[in-house]
Amino acid sequence: MTSRLSAQGLTLAYDQRIVADNLGIAIPDGAFTVIVGPNACGKSTLLRALARLLRPKQGAVHLDGALISSYSTKEVARRLGLLAQTATAPSGISVADLIARGRHPHQRLLRQWSREDERVVDEAMDRTGVTDLADRLVDELSGGQRQRVWLATVLAQATPILLLDEPTTFLDIAHQVEVLDLCAKLPADGQTLVAVLHDLNQASRYADHLVAMRGGRIIAQGVPSEIVTSELVEDVFGLACRVITDPESGTPLVIPRYTGAVKTTTTPS
Secondary structure, eight states: OOOSEEEEEEEEEETTEEEEEEEEEEEOTTSEEEEEOSTTSSHHHHHHHHTTSSOOSEEEEEETTEEGGGSOHHHHHHHEEEEOTTOOOOTTOBHHHHHHGGGGGGOBTTBOSOHHHHHHHHHHHHHTTOGGGTTSBGGGSOHHHHHHHHHHHHHHTOOSEEEEESTTTTOOHHHHHHHHHHHHHGGGGTOEEEEEOSOHHHHHHHOSEEEEEETTEEEEEEOHHHHOOHHHHHHHHOOOEEEEEOTTTSSEEEEEOOOSOOOOOOOOO
16 A cells, blocks of 8 residues: 555644544555544544644654655645635635635746636536536635535645545535545545545445544554444444444445334324
């Protein structure tokens, strides 16, 4: 397995509070990696470290064979795109203008806006279904629409590696499936994806490589069909369950054990 993005011996902290300790991970090239785990287990913190938004207290992140800290900010942005959980747009900016900002890492003093930039932006809007919103202000959009616009902005950055922190936030179930279907197709074009997801069944269905975290540590990683078991789910999430085969996708499907009262049906008199 080759890996353009990896980390070794990471200890991650906010001020003096240790969030994750001794993390080691190698992101498979040309694959869709999904990180799962309970709330506050360190998923988004790990993603921030991989994106160079958080400096490790110990350990190192490597990108394309060099320390990620050795690159300029603009060079990192040409190699790696990030959809953050708390992305905010400037007030009064249109959808088209925001997505066009995804091309900034590719702009130089002697190379400003080009037909290639136009093509990439149009394609990103088309793939995320926001073309009809191009002239709208981002401030006017619903949460789901705004999330798809941010995804288009990251796609317009056209980097070989994409990091997505909860990309299905604010989306209804139909749009969640659309976004994840899109993400699953990107590795076929040579891109590498890493996403944080909350839904274990969605993660199991779409991921080529699954990383399960708990308490700031990686508990298991590998192909979902090989690591998702009822024992793992109970260990990581504290959830008693059965794991069966999804009849649609053939991937693991987690069914929580039913512990509620038995419902009865009464006939109206």
